[in-house]
Amino acid sequence: MAKKKSIDKSIERRAYGLTILKAAHHLMRQLKKDHEPSIHGNKFWSSSYLIMDYLGYQGLPIGTRVLEAGCGWGLAGIFCAKQFGARVTGIDADPQVFPYLDLHAQVNGVEVQTRQARFEELRAEELAGYDVMLAADVCFWDEMVDPLYGLIEKAVLAGVQQVVLADPGRPPFNQVCERCAEKLGGQTKEWNVEEGAVTANGTLLIVGSLPRKRS
Numbered sequence: 001m002a003k004k005k006s007i008d009k010s011i012e013r014r015a016y017g018l019t020i021l022k023a024a025h026h027l028m029r030q031l032k033k034d035h036e037p038s039i040h041g042n043k044f045w046s047s048s049y050l051i052m053d054y055l056g057y058q059g060l061p062i063g064t065r066v067l068e069a070g071c072g073w074g075l076a077g078i079f080c081a082k083q084f085g086a087r088v089t090g091i092d093a094d095p096q097v098f099p100y101l102d103l104h105a106q107v108n109g110v111e112v113q114t115r116q117a118r119f120e121e122l123r124a125e126e127l128a129g130y131d132v133m134l135a136a137d138v139c140f141w142d143e144m145v146d147p148l149y150g151l152i153e154k155a156v157l158a159g160v161q162q163v164v165l166a167d168p169g170r171p172p173f174n175q176v177c178e179r180c181a182e183k184l185g186g187q188t189k190e191w192n193v194e195e196g197a198v199t200a201n202g203t204l205l206i207v208g209s210l211p212r213k214r215s
């Protein structure tokens, strides 16, 4: 009988079918020497669990084209690639996050494209190439409200069918939720996750609905 691979909980954790490396893992320690993210992309933020949990419950059609905005280590997008065979691109203003995303994509056996861009630089023509846009924990300063709302509005107008954001519930994020509710029919849901060792809670913002199957 094949021996079950044991997990060393001090260097990695398992959640939602993913392997997530901790800072103490030797591959992470190696990356840290050369890559230092500077806009809080220095770790995996647990709002991504809210997105994974919600999408696990909602589902996504196989092959959905997913953009993860402000991706950091990109775990929400990696979850979509692994669980739903999604075609995923992670964008972030800070290129120093991409080696961490690439490592996690590799460890989880999926491919994710990356591109350095700020929210405000993404054009409608590019956004039209996606079915779903995700973002976790990307609205923590007041000055992020306008660019983030602008990105969501542009994505919806470009034909992105569903936008799903998650946040612990910071005031700037709540402002984005209010604008999306008023102008784009956005809905908010308080979401709690208790999945094995994982606990997380916060707010989900959902604009649009489950994307259609791609033919």
Ligand SMILES: C[S@@+](CC[C@H](N)C(=O)[O-])C[C@H]1O[C@@H](n2cnc3c(N)ncnc32)[C@H](O)[C@@H]1O
Pocket: 038, 039, 040, 041, 042, 043, 044, 045, 046, 047, 048, 069, 070, 071, 072, 073, 074, 091, 092, 093, 094, 097, 117, 118, 119, 120, 135, 136, 137, 138, 147
């Ligand atoms: C708190 S981290 C969250 C990272 C990841 N989404 C997660 O949940 O683990 C915020 C991320 O947003 C990125 N970011 C901040 N402002 C941005 C902007 N204007 N355009 C694109 N990315 C941005 C940062 O570089 C960082 O990776």
